[in-house]
Amino acid sequence: MSEYRLQLEEIxxxxxxxxxxxxxxxxxSLGVQKGEFAAIVGPSGSGKSTLLTIAGMLLSPDSGTVSIAGENVTQATKKEWTKIRREHLGFIFQNHQLLPYLKAREQLTMFQLKEYRDKVNIDEMLSELDIEACRNQYPSEMSGGQKQRVAIARAFVNDPDLILADEPTASLDGEHGRQVVEMIRMEVKKYGKAAVMVTHDERVLDLVDCVYRLEKGKLI
Ligand SMILES: Nc1ncnc2c1ncn2[C@@H]1O[C@H](COP(=O)(O)OP(=O)(O)OP(=O)(O)O)[C@@H](O)[C@H]1O
Ligand SMILES: [Mg+2]
Structure with a gap:
């Protein structure tokens, strides 16, 4: 039985x-199911970030519907959006967007909502992502790959069902870029999440389940 985490229709x-x-x-139109890792590729300016922003309810479409976790959220109010985002979504941006004055572990505890404290163990996650050694380091003391892994961990602290990643490997070299995508894949497969990743990086496409190309306003 299919269980859609994200459905975009005629956006x-x-x-x-x-x-x-x-x-x-x-x-x-795009559907992403539980346990599925999808990639969106396409030329610069083709609308990939716009599409991801609409999927993440940070921008409204002119028409079409957005459903998250089976719920049509297109007409949701601002307040409902905030709630849905908190409950279901994890974002990973191109620039890691860590706060410079917080140590790695604090970056995560600061974003974790109270109700997820028992459910998602931050120390376990640091160890799973192999960044335990960074727990007491500031972003300026970490490598690019370590910072990006902290940003990934942060996207997971509230146990999202759907991960939206916009060029998560853009600031990384090939090896670290691949590691980051492997981490997302692991989270999707191990915990039955779903993920959509926008990328320019052809070398990581073997790690996703399906690749969509956005061109001239259409997804193929
Ligand atoms: N807020 C906005 N106002 C006006 N035009 C915008 C806005 N956001 C995006 N655009 C335009 O929409 C098009 C798609 O932008 P978008 O950022 O989605 O592309 P992209 O595929 O993510 O490109 P890149 O690969 O370079 O990141 C571009 O022509 C851009 O100029
Ligand atoms: Mg973009």
Missing amino acids: RKTFRDGSETHTVLDGV
Whole structure:
């Protein structure tokens, strides 16, 4: 039985550029199931980040529907969005966006909601991602790969069902980039989560279950 964590149906998004309108997403549909790791590739400016931002409810589509964990959230109010985001979503951005004045472990404890403290063990996660040694280090003392792994761990502290990652390997070399994608895959497979990753990095595509290409506003 299929269990969709994310369903996008006929998403359209247009941006105004002076007097011109520019259709970035022209009827995009996508379904990602529990245990599935999907990648979105495509040229720069094709709308990949826009699509991920809509999937993560940080931006509204002009038309089309967004369902998260089987619930149509397109018409949700701001307050409902916040709740759904907290309960279901984990974001990983291109730039790790760690806070410079917090040590690695604090980056995670700071973001973890009270109700997940018993459920998600931060020390276990640090060890699983092989960044235990960084627990008391500030971002400035960590390597790029370590920072990105802390950012991944942070995306997981509230046990999300759906992980949205926008070019998580962009600031990393090949080996560390691959490690990061392997971590996401492990989380998806081991804990039955779902993930969508936007990437330019062809070398990690063997780690995902399916690859979609966004071109001229369409997903193929
Ligand atoms: N807030 C906005 N206002 C106006 N135009 C926007 C806005 N956000 C994105 N765009 C335009 O939409 C198009 C798609 O942008 P988007 O960032 O989604 O592309 P992308 O595929 O992620 O590109 P890249 O691979 O370079 O990250 C671009 O032409 C961009 O200029
Ligand atoms: Mg982008």
